[in-house]
Amino acid sequence: MIAVDILLAISLLWLAYLSLSTRDSFKSIILFIIFGLFMAIAWVRLNAPDIALAEAVIGAGVTGALLMEFLRFLRARDEN
């Protein structure tokens, strides 16, 4: 299981760096949602299933939808 844990940690850091350094906003929001999903798996590995449930729903569901909606608002404003 150590290999899975190390791979998870490296991929979390890599996804976070990618999400912050991408030029395209849409791509960085998608990477943020994927980061939330990997974080939920990390919470399970840390023996905290409650937080894993909350992270999966909020990180991917509510925050992802919120960021996408704001991106739509920004793009509509830039066209005008």
Added chain:
Amino acid sequence: MRIKLLKLLSIVMFLILLSTIIEIDSNSSGLLELAKENLEKSGVEYLVTAVVLNYRGFDTMFEIFVLALAFLGVSILSDKRVEALSENEPILNFFSSILIPLVLMVALFILYKGSYSAGGAFQASALIAGGLILSFLSSKNITFDENRLIYKFSFSIGLIIYLLIALVGVLTSQMLNFYSSGVLLMMLESSLTITISYILFSLYLRVSR
């Protein structure tokens, strides 16, 4: 130049956090034995839910009030118009007609499951908020008049019931005791679910209006 400084600062922060994690003693159990001994008196059968809703019940109450205050702050700063999407997407409509009842069922199960296993009010309410967002995105014609009584009721029911249950505990003992039984906790969790899901969904509606 400033970006290089920020990168250096973040690496230093990371090393500091890493050094504090390495020093944690993994053999001490803290208050775990005391928490497990009083589990039957707390009204639930799962340690995490007992800690969140009973041992630290006042903390959760103030968190819910802070969330409600943040929602009031956001709703002051935004307009109240809600427009529906005008496109008709058949794939979205088909899948959301399958998904939304499933989301509701899973959320209610997670809410009930919180008393004996992982789950609880917050997870269920976030899931319901996700389902509400999906139903908003796949509907053609929706009016969301927030002055209706049902929305005011669903915003305030969690706060009122939490306050009443906290008052029961404070008034019936000499210290700041959070009295709870199984029935009271189930009532509390249900009303919390309604309030938090309404707050999260309404926050989504106010993003760009």
